[in-house]
Amino acid sequence: TLSFRKKWTPEDFEMGKKLGKGKFGRVYCVREKQSGYICALKVMSKEEIVSYKVEKQFVREIEIQANLRHSNCLRLYGWFYDDKNVYLILEYAAKGELYQQLKKCQRFDEARTSYYIYQVASALSYLHKKHIIHRDLKPENILMHFHNQVKLSDFGWSVYAPQDRRRTTMCGTLDYLPPEMVEAKSHNEKVDVWALGVLMYELLVGKPPFEDEHSSITYKRIAKVDLQIPHFVSTDATDLIKKLLRYDPAKRLSLQDLPNHPWITRNRSQWQK
Numbered sequence: 001t002l003s004f005r006k007k008w009t010p011e012d013f014e015m016g017k018k019l020g021k022g023k024f025g026r027v028y029c030v031r032e033k034q035s036g037y038i039c040a041l042k043v044m045s046k047e048e049i050v051s052y053k054v055e056k057q058f059v060r061e062i063e064i065q066a067n068l069r070h071s072n073c074l075r076l077y078g079w080f081y082d083d084k085n086v087y088l089i090l091e092y093a094a095k096g097e098l099y100q101q102l103k104k105c106q107r108f109d110e111a112r113t114s115y116y117i118y119q120v121a122s123a124l125s126y127l128h129k130k131h132i133i134h135r136d137l138k139p140e141n142i143l144m145h146f147h148n149q150v151k152l153s154d155f156g157w158s159v160y161a162p163q164d165r166r167r168t169t170m171c172g173t174l175d176y177l178p179p180e181m182v183e184a185k186s187h188n189e190k191v192d193v194w195a196l197g198v199l200m201y202e203l204l205v206g207k208p209p210f211e212d213e214h215s216s217i218t219y220k221r222i223a224k225v226d227l228q229i230p231h232f233v234s235t236d237a238t239d240l241i242k243k244l245l246r247y248d249p250a251k252r253l254s255l256q257d258l259p260n261h262p263w264i265t266r267n268r269s270q271w272q273k
């Protein structure tokens, strides 16, 4: 397979279809010529990285993702650059973004959602054991593979815990921010547990729990944990969402206990792997 040893160049790859555009750069499905291995090539222009001042974030993404070995974390096989671009050689996720699937079918049924949440929790547990906080969990950063396998991707916002007071500028959606980040307090791995609760709600309901057209309102709703769970959501699912979306980080469910929650154990038999 692909290894870190080799000095890669763009000529090592046959370019395939364009998979999509991320916030920094474009992703292509490619085949490595030597091995015939199919992977994804993320191409980012150097000037974009410099102009967005995301070099640090970019280096951190490589450091963190290159050392991850978990079936629900997208592999980074290597990286290289030429005079114009930087290239990440990534595992190919054959079914695309969870976000696209969610948009297509509005919301997911409880069996499917429980399998996705179980896998994301497993990836987060793995990261937290390595003292890594993902910090940017959302449907756009979750890729799908065969047999409903999910892959966490985009570790650009990940950090080594514990994160001190330093205020990190957050780009993109506020919906997934926990109260301690909204209130600029110090934060730890429990921010990912909160985000898992937001993700679970969004997959079941079709929109995030604190969404509002005015971000100032979203902030307030997060800080108050102003949570309304629709009646079509089962009692077990409601219970788990409430255990994840606790204001006090210390009171949020520990990820180790998630696999034993009734909502997971009850749905487990219906997971098509």
Ligand SMILES: Clc1cnc2c(Nc3ccc(N4CCOCC4)cc3)nc(-c3cccnc3)cn12
Pocket: 019, 020, 021, 022, 027, 040, 042, 090, 091, 092, 093, 094, 095, 096, 097, 143, 153
């Ligand atoms: Cl990194 C990485 C590894 N694999 C992917 C991937 N895979 C992928 C597979 C299949 C389909 N299609 C399946 C049939 O229907 C059309 C879409 C799309 C993406 N996409 C992205 C990406 C990134 C940004 C926007 N949009 C997609 C990043 N990826």
